[in-house]
Amino acid sequence: MLVLLGGVLPLAIIGTLWLSGRPVHGVLPALVVIPLLLAFLLLAMRRRAVVLAGGMLDVRAALYRKRVATAELDLARARIVDLGERTELRPWLKSNGMAMPGFHAGHFRLRGDFGKAFCLLTQRERVLWLPLQDGKQQLLLSLERPQALLDALRGA
Numbered sequence: 001m002l003v004l005l006g007g008v009l010p011l012a013i014i015g016t017l018w019l020s021g022r023p024v025h026g027v028l029p030a031l032v033v034i035p036l037l038l039a040f041l042l043l044a045m046r047r048r049a050v051v052l053a054g055g056m057l058d059v060r061a062a063l064y065r066k067r068v069a070t071a072e073l074d075l076a077r078a079r080i081v082d083l084g085e086r087t088e089l090r091p092w093l094k095s096n097g098m099a100m101p102g103f104h105a106g107h108f109r110l111r112g113d114f115g116k117a118f119c120l121l122t123q124r125e126r127v128l129w130l131p132l133q134d135g136k137q138q139l140l141l142s143l144e145r146p147q148a149l150l151d152a153l154r155g156a
Contacts, residue, residue, distance in 0.1 A: 010034055045103060048120060050141060052152055057130075059139060061105035061120035062098055068139065070156050074131045078153070080146045083124040088112050089140065091119050104140075114138070 017023075049060040057073070059066045083090050088111045091099065097106020097119065104121040115136035121127065128146035130139040130153075143149055 041098070045098075045105070048105075048122075050120070050143060050149065052149065052156065055156065057139075057153070059118065059120055059141065061118075064097065064106040064118070066118040066139065068130075068132065070153055072132050072134075073153060074133050074135075075150075075154050078128070078130050078150055080150065081127050081129045083121075083127055083140075086129075088114055089117075089127075089129060089138075090124075091117065091121070091140070110138075 014028075044062045047060055047062055049058070051058045051060075052070070055070050057068045057070060059068075081089060090111065091097075091104050091108035092111050093109040095107045095109055095116070097104065097108055099105075099108075102122060104119045106119065108117050108119050109115070110117050115138070117138045117140050119140045120142060121140055122142040126142075126146055128139075128141040128143055128149060130141070132138060141149070
């Protein structure tokens with residue numbers, strides 16, 4: 001979708017203006033900036049990492065980063081969930097993040113009393129839900145092996 005918006009759409013606008021005989025120079029700056037911005041966002045979406053080292057969980061999601069001490073996590077309540085079934089844990093309002101179909105990264109509000117979540121979501125099944133001890137914040141992470149991280153956190 002980003003490729004269509006950032007590449008095809010600007011070229012279609014330029015082609016339409018050029019074929020109709022209208023001056024193209026007025027829209028050229030915007031038509032150059034839009035593809036560059038969207039290329040930057042595509043590259044940023046590739047920045048995804050979850051690292052557990054030295055008692056800290058470091059999550060990098062696109063332009064965002066969250067570091068949490070493992071002692072702050074409520075591992076007794078942590079679970080692997082399906083967001084299709086647990087709708088109260090789905091990201092609802094974006095407070096500082098980026099969201100497109102199949103990708104959520106950054107800070108979001110959740111429904112009900114679940115408060116805030118830092119998300120790195122690429123799919124809705126098998127999401128690692130890591131609530132914090134304060135009861136109002138959590139991490140939602142799509143991982144290849146969510147059980148492996150949960151076991152490592154509990155072992156630490």
